[in-house]
Amino acid sequence: MIRVAEIALREIRLSLKEPFRISSGVMSDRRILLLELRDADGSLAWSECVAFQEPIYSGETIDTAWLAITSWLAPRVIGVVQTPQDVHAALAHEIRGHHMAKAAVEMGCWALAALRDGKSLAEMLGGTRDRVVTGISLGIQANPAALVTRATDALAVGYRKIKVKIMPGKDVEYVAAVREALGPGISIMADANSAYKLSDADQLAKLDAFNLIMIEQPLGDDDLVRHAVLQRKMRTPICLDESITSLDRAEDMLALGSGRIVNIKPGRVGGFTASKAIHDLCEKNNVPVWCGGMLESGIGRAHNVALASLPNFKLPGDLSPSARYWERDIVTPEWTMDADGMVRVPRDCPGIGVTVDVDRVDDLTVRRQVLK
Ligand code: OSB
Ligand code: MG
DSSP states (O other): OEEEEEEEEEEEEEEEEEEEEETTEEEEEEEEEEEEEEETTOOEEEEEEOOOSSSSSSSOOHHHHHHHIIIIIHHHHBTOEEOHHHHHHHHHTTOOSOHHHHHHHHHHHHHHHHHHHTOBHHHHHTOOOSEEEEEEEEOOOSSHHHHHHHHHHHHHTTOSOEEEEOBTTBSHHHHHHHHHHHOTTSOEEEEOTTOOOGGGHHHHHGGGGGOOSEEEOOSOTTOSHHHHHHHHHOSSOEEESTTOOSHHHHHHHHHHTOOSEEEEOHHHHTSHHHHHHHHHHHHHTTOOEEEOOOSOOHHHHHHHHHHHTSTTBOSOEEOOOHHHHOSSOSEESOOOOOTTSEEEOOTTSSBTSSEEOHHHHHHHEEEEEEEO
16 A cells, blocks of 8 residues: 655756657657656656657657646645555546556656555566567668668667658658668568558558568557558568557457557556556467666656566667766666667666666756645
């Protein structure tokens, strides 16, 4: 049982080392929403909201999340005695949408519960691995040669999966160049972030020639039906990201055949309880899952790494180490990856397993609001 006494919201500014471009926009100087959850004994757990500053990935933004948490969500947990397993339903009841806002609160509750029990978040969630396999997600580049340079460098430092962002006009030529440069044995995939229409099926099917381990979210961000049609026209497995916003949507994907792999981002599905349910459903149906990323700071990354230690996370996650994104992260130790592309799961520390550098976070904070 936990009883949250106080939630503080903070907005920090943290600049990416270089801009990250997806088909629907570019991110560079990030505005990140962090939560500090305190219980009556003064235990403090941190969480991160994965919403971006503009609605280019989902409808939420950091400003809508701030509104949702302060107006509707925080009052559902502050002063309430409940288990972390109860929080998902408490936040879902009569409040539609706002999954990323809900997830930030819910995941903070799990982290607080882990601290209270003296367990690592990974153990609390049922994670079994002590290291997780990591891939890199490469943003859209100016030309295929620039992408090849980045892909080759990534492989050389140990990444076990190379994901390249694509969009119409920057697809077959880019993927072909990467496959040619890396050779046949390397795990390569493409992520379109909903940039295509079903009428582009012939163009997308050209990617079948490159033996990709999957293509992520080619069609609409809330689509399942057209993805099912497309999957029947392509050999490459479709992986859904944006479309899987809940356990129900994962069930729909299985029923319709909209894809064969699921990217689980706990922020997108409303938190850990939904993530675990989707993980278990997929496991039962022999559908592998992997953990996606949202260019998180070291706090959000800690939550993702803990989740990725569950057994059906069978494919490398987008769990790059801190130094890929930031000159300096806001946690100690920073997240690192070994030469085999593995990130250690801090199962030996209670809670999220890294220490938040509060002085640095204070320096980066542009607004803070405390709710009791
Ligand atoms: O679709 O997975 C995505 C980044 C921003 C928005 C959407 C996505 C991504 C990534 C980056 O692929 C993953 C990461 O390194 O955090
Ligand atoms: Mg994606």
